[in-house]
Amino acid sequence: MAYPLQLGLQDATSPVMEELIQFHDHTLMIALLVSTMVFYTILTTVTSKLTNKNMLDSQGIETIWTIAPALILFLIAMPSLRLLYMMDEVNNPHLTVKTIGHQWYWSYEYTDYKNLEFDSYMIPTQDLIPGQFRLLETDHRMVVPTDSPVRMLITADDTIHSWAVPTLGVKMDAIPGRLNQTTFVVSHPGVFYGQCSEICGANHSFMPISVEAIPLIHFEDWSTSMLAKI
Amino acid sequence: MSLQKPVMRGLLARRLRFHLPIAIAIGLTSAVSFKYMVTEPRKRAYAEYYKHYDVNKEFNAMREAGVFESVQPTGK
Numbered sequence: 043m044a045y046p047l048q049l050g051l052q053d054a055t056s057p058v059m060e061e062l063i064q065f066h067d068h069t070l071m072i073a074l075l076v077s078t079m080v081f082y083t084i085l086t087t088v089t090s091k092l093t094n095k096n097m098l099d100s101q102g103i104e105t106i107w108t109i110a111p112a113l114i115l116f117l118i119a120m121p122s123l124r125l126l127y128m129m130d131e132v133n134n135p136h137l138t139v140k141t142i143g144h145q146w147y148w149s150y151e152y153t154d155y156k157n158l159e160f161d162s163y164m165i166p167t168q169d170l171i172p173g174q175f176r177l178l179e180t181d182h183r184m185v186v187p188t189d190s191p192v193r194m195l196i197t198a199d200d201t202i203h204s205w206a207v208p209t210l211g212v213k214m215d216a217i218p219g220r221l222n223q224t225t226f227v228v229s230h231p232g233v234f235y236g237q238c239s240e241i242c243g244a245n246h247s248f249m250p251i252s253v254e255a256i257p258l259i260h261f262e263d264w265s266t267s268m269l270a271k272i
Numbered sequence: 273m274s275l276q277k278p279v280m281r282g283l284l285a286r287r288l289r290f291h292l293p294i295a296i297a298i299g300l301t302s303a304v305s306f307k308y309m310v311t312e313p314r315k316r317a318y319a320e321y322y323k324h325y326d327v328n329k330e331f332n333a334m335r336e337a338g339v340f341e342s343v344q345p346t347g348k
Contacts, residue, residue: 060318067311071303079299086291092283103288185342188327229322231331233339254342257331264342 043175043209043235052209055234055255056226058129059211065125069118076114135193135225139184143196143203143216143238146245150184158268164248177247178235183254187261188228196222201243207236207253215240228255 044052054060140151144161152158165179186192196205198216206213207226214224228234236251256264336345 054318064311064315067306067314071306071311074306075299075303078302079295082295082298083291090287092287094284098284100284183341230325230327231334254340256340256342257327260331260343 043178054211055209055229055232056211057229058226059209061125061128062211065121068121072114072118133191133225133227136190137186138193138195139186140195140197141184141205141216143198143200143205143242143249145200145243146238146249148180148184148203148205148238148249148251150182152265155265156269158265160268162252164250175235178237178250178252180250180252183233183252185254185256185261185264186228187258188231188255190258191225191227194224194226196224202240203242203249204239205236205251206239207234207251209234210236210253212236213239228253231255231257 051059051063051066054063137152138154140153142149142151147161147163149159149161160182162180162182162184164177165174165181167176170176170179194205194212194214196214196216197220198218200218202218203216204213205216210226210228212224212226214222216222232255234253234255236253238246238249238251240246242249334340335343336348338345
């Protein structure tokens with residue numbers, strides 16, 4: 043999850059997010075290469091004693107600084123497209139969870155076998171117990187099994203919201219009248235947090251997402267106990 | 273004694289021949305340094321983390337610590 047003075051992306055908890063982090067490192071490396079070259083060039087230009095009031099042209103340098111950026115963009119585009127198509131692969135989800143964005147909470151529906159539905163409201167700061175995270179905890183967490191492809195069907199009831207969990211590499215807009223689909227696999231058990239990522243009114247910052255990933259056998263026990271409560 | 277005629281031509285080309293290799297070298301050095309100081313250690317860290325990862329051990333430790341709401345601690 044996020045931590046103070048964090049500079050980079052959150053640690054990955056899904057294979058897709060690991061790939062995204064590697065792609066980000068690759069692109070940042072290229073950005074660093076270009077930035078240092080440009081910085082050095084600016085530094086030498088600004089401190090140069092050479093002056094020329096006439097227009098200059100040079101076919102050689104123009105050719106170089108047209109072909110080189112094109113090559114650099116190609117080196118960025120290739121892994122980018124590879125990852126884009128990888129994220130779209132059919133992966134036969136074991137479970138489908140529907141989430142609906144409301145003002146200002148999320149609701150989750152597990153309708154694969156029986157109808158399990160619940161709302162997920164943020165726990166107000168004054169009601170937190172020691173050890174809980176401010177603005178991230180919810181009264182009911184979305185529980186999923188680990189190591190299982192999960193399909194999320196996302197929509198909204200009123201305004202546009204966005205369901206995002208950075209550590210899983212998931213972000214998908216929740217749009218009224220539209221059903222968006224995304225999938226993820228949680229690599230290891232734990233609790234993972236996200237926040238609504240599309241401005242949706244006064245309490246947009248106060249409708250977080252918390253995902254609890256547990257082994258499949260315990261997930262089955264949980265869903266049975268939740269259904270018994272309803 | 274007459275003065276030698278100063279060089280009036282090819283100044284930009286001379287400057288580029290001097291500075292361009294330095295600029296490219298600096299760019300490549302920073303990119304390679306980033307790759308071997310950040311990117312590769314990160315890949316190794318992830319591989320190392322999952323190589324000896326014991327799901328049950330980690331899950332039970334989190335469970336006993338009371339992290340989860342869907343499963344309660346067993347008290348063991």
